[in-house]
Amino acid sequence: MDAINRKIVGHLLRDGRATYQEIGDAVGLSAPAVKRRVDLMLVRGEISGFTVRVAPEELGWEIEAYVEIFCRGNISPSTLQRDLAPIPEVVRVDTVTGEADAIVHVMAGSMTDIERTVEAIRTHAKVDKTRTSIVMSRVIDRPPRAGSMNGEVP
Amino acid sequence: MDAINRKIVGHLLRDGRATYQEIGDAVGLSAPAVKRRVDLMLVRGEISGFTVRVAPEELGWEIEAYVEIFCRGNISPSTLQRDLAPIPEVVRVDTVTGEADAIVHVMAGSMTDIERTVEAIRTHAKVDKTRTSIVMSRVIDRPPRAGSMNGEVP
DNA sequence: TCTTGCGGTTGATGGCGTCCACGGCACCTC
DNA sequence: GAGGTGCCGTGGACGCCATCAACCGCAAGA
Known part of the structure; x- marks a missing residue:
């Protein structure tokens, strides 16, 4: 590019x-x-389409949470992908370094939705335990900026 | 709406x-x-504008990380906002329930950028310690869906 | 030198955005 | 119930825009 x-x-x-x-x-x-x-x-595929920016509450996503998941043994990204993709509340999944194996970002309509979703995540063979952090307030949420692209003049 | x-x-x-x-x-x-x-x-303000969806790497964001921050005493969202907004690598900040006080999502061009950014986050009066998880692979990253809007009568 | 192909410009045309005026409809007041 | 008022969608008109094809310049390679 x-x-x-x-x-x-x-x-x-x-x-x-x-x-x-x-x-x-x-x-x-x-x-x-x-x-x-x-x-x-x-x-x-350098750009994948156009969208509108909407506040999540406007779409009915009142509650969100970060769920760290810890696996028995090791888990492959493709397995994770296959297991979690069917859960619609799952917005994002990253495998990470550190204590947890992956961080799952969940958006739901209500607390009971969150509970049900976390339960759905837990009930996978390889998932040992989870640690959930409910989002209380979005302090900063920036639209992606055009990269400073090391060494460039905008 | x-x-x-x-x-x-x-x-x-x-x-x-x-x-x-x-x-x-x-x-x-x-x-x-x-x-x-x-x-x-x-x-x-129900929608805040239009954008293009771009893969972060295309913008020069090669590495991202989640940084959990733990504070001395308690911290207000507005303080967090004021302290972290000036750091351009900070994409998102949420105060959360659970062990950590907040989760900071960071996107950077290189590992040294990450290091510098985490250091910038730590050097705030109230921040006691941080726990960083570097993203290894994005397993799922869905565009926001139009909500199923629990319980509605049109 | 000639060729080949990539990438930008020009020009034409059909469709779209955009504004304005009009009309129905519900709601409220007298 | 009659009349007023504000909301919201429609229809029409006008100018700009998207879109495509043809053309042109330039660089790289034979």
Whole structure:
């Protein structure tokens, strides 16, 4: 991804509905050139689509939690993927270094949903125990910034 | 937010660049009606803008970590906000129940960035100790879904 | 030097965003 | 019940935008 594409992405991060013409003016290209680059980034998977930013409560996700999971033996990412993907409340799963084996980010509509979801996570063969931290307040939640991309001038 | 707006948002979550006409067809409204609703949701803050979905590595964020922080005494969300907001690598901060007082999500360009960022977090008066989990692999990372909105009568 | 291919521009056209005026509908007041 | 009022969707008009095809310049390689 070259410097121009990064500028285009930076622009789209700020305004995902910006017109190609507007972006073109900002980066010094014509609208069709911008479109061609964006389409290419889409097929290459460098960007995966466009969305709207919504506060989770607006979608009915009133409660969220981080669930650290500890496994018997070791667990492969693919197993984790297979086991947890079917649970809709699971928003994100990362394998991590440190005490826990993975951190699961859960969003649910109510406390009972959280309870049920954690239970669903526990009842997998390899999961030994879990440690749940309920989110009390979102203190900071930043939209992803266009990377400072070591050595670059925005 | 009524049922129609939720359908509109659901549509925009899947495709943030969908035309108003297309959305209108999907929800049974005309294009101007959809635009008026979207604009209203924007000024009301129910949605906060549009973006592109980018893989973090494309932006130069090669490494991320979860940092649990433990404080001396108790800490207010506003203090946390004030102290951590200036650190650009801090993507997200939640106060949580359980052992730790807060969980900080950090994205950085390199391991040394992580180290520096964790150090920046530690050197705050109230922070007693931290526990860092480096992300090894992102197993699941779902775009937010339109809520199932428990118990609603349209 | 000639060729080949990538990437940008130009120009044309159909569709879309965007604004305005109008009309129905529910709710409230007299 | 009549009339007023505010909300919300529709229809139409206008200008801009997306989109595609054709063309052009330039760099790399034979």
